[in-house]
Amino acid sequence: MGNPYFYLGGVSVNGQLDDDEPDHLLLDRRLRRPCAAAALRSGVRRPAPRGGAAARAVPAALTRHAGAGRILGMAKTSDTANRPGWMLDELASAGRENLDPEHVRRYDAKEDAGAPAEVRLLQDLGLGPDAHVVDLGAGTGQFTLAVAAVCARVTAVDVSPVMLELLRSKVAAAGATNVHTVRAGFLSYEHPGHADVVYSRLALHHLPDFWKAVALCRVRAMLRPGGLLRLSDVVFAFDPADTEQRVEAWCASIEGVTADDWVRADAEEHVRDEHSTFTWLLEPVIVRAGFDIEDATYSPDGVQAAYVARAVR
Numbered sequence: 001m002g003n004p005y006f007y008l009g010g011v012s013v014n015g016q017l018d019d020d021e022p023d024h025l026l027l028d029r030r031l032r033r034p035c036a037a038a039a040l041r042s043g044v045r046r047p048a049p050r051g052g053a054a055a056r057a058v059p060a061a062l063t064r065h066a067g068a069g070r071i072l073g074m075a076k077t078s079d080t081a082n083r084p085g086w087m088l089d090e091l092a093s094a095g096r097e098n099l100d101p102e103h104v105r106r107y108d109a110k111e112d113a114g115a116p117a118e119v120r121l122l123q124d125l126g127l128g129p130d131a132h133v134v135d136l137g138a139g140t141g142q143f144t145l146a147v148a149a150v151c152a153r154v155t156a157v158d159v160s161p162v163m164l165e166l167l168r169s170k171v172a173a174a175g176a177t178n179v180h181t182v183r184a185g186f187l188s189y190e191h192p193g194h195a196d197v198v199y200s201r202l203a204l205h206h207l208p209d210f211w212k213a214v215a216l217c218r219v220r221a222m223l224r225p226g227g228l229l230r231l232s233d234v235v236f237a238f239d240p241a242d243t244e245q246r247v248e249a250w251c252a253s254i255e256g257v258t259a260d261d262w263v264r265a266d267a268e269e270h271v272r273d274e275h276s277t278f279t280w281l282l283e284p285v286i287v288r289a290g291f292d293i294e295d296a297t298y299s300p301d302g303v304q305a306a307y308v309a310r311a312v313r
């Protein structure tokens with residue numbers, strides 16, 4: 001156990017993680033480390049201008065080249081004991097609660113991912129019965145299971161063994177034979193071929209901005225040209241000068257009534273310890289990675305954003 005990647009010794013030939021590692025010992029190590037917090041309930045959405053408004057605001061120099069293909073190769077070393085010393089430890093940054101069996105057990109009662117509406121949106125955008133969907137940071141699989149009912153294949157990817165264990169049990173209970181699960185992360189998952197849709201909700205904020213850029217380039221490389229990225233996360237749609245007022249208002253708005261509710265401390269921990277960024281920082285990165293942002297929607301409190309982005313370059 002001297003090596004924190006002890007359990008990542010179960011690495012398959014393509015650099016992804018063996019599904020059968022004994023997770024409890026790994027968790028014992030991780031839970032001692034204070035780190036990131038919960039993702040929080042969505043507010044009501046406010047439509048943002050359609051037609052790539054965010055993209056138009058991006059300087060041309062940022063949009064020239066995604067470089068996605070080259071970055072993909074990095075995955076071969078990112079999750080092994082031999083990964084370079086500069087490589088982010090995705091498991092260590094996965095969020096304390098996402099490695100906590102008690103939190104994971106209560107997650108579905110705490111968080112409604114709005115999966116049926118997300119599936120309908122994607123169907124409206126062209127998701128059909130032949131589609132291959134990748135759910136990155138799939139968690140307990142609310143979206144995975146909803147979309148599996150209407151497409152050919154879903155690959156549910158998550159770095160947390162605890163989340164994946166629950167997801168797998170739900171997949172088995174549902175008899176969803178078209179769901180494939182992989183323990184890996186944004187920086188290590190290697191997709192065979194090209195997916196039609198990549199979906200990611202409340203997960204990218206676990207990466208610092210530098211790694212978000214790398215991750216988004218890798219997502220672009222997973223998609224066929226014209227494929228869709230549906231990305232939703234805690235992203236701050238306000239000016240830095242308003243940070244105190246906006247963050248305080250958000251924290252104050254979260255009133256846990258039952259044990260299954262998010263509480264103020266979850267929001268505080270999220271802002272303090274995780275890597276949610278500003279919309280005006282993230283959006284140029286999405287474009288630079290090779291996407292057109294076709295829709296950007298911000299919650300009225302300015303703490304969540306949802307994007308429809310199309311792989312174009």
Ligand SMILES: C[S@@+](CC[C@H](N)C(=O)[O-])C[C@H]1O[C@@H](n2cnc3c(N)ncnc32)[C@H](O)[C@@H]1O
Pocket residue numbers: 038039090093094095098111113136137138139140141142157158159160163184185186187200201202203206207
């Ligand atoms: C708040 S949960 C969201 C789960 C699900 N997408 C939903 O909307 O309910 C965040 C998930 O992201 C996963 N995660 C954190 N860091 C990750 C990474 N680098 N790569 C992939 N998944 C990651 C966590 O393990 C957790 O399952």
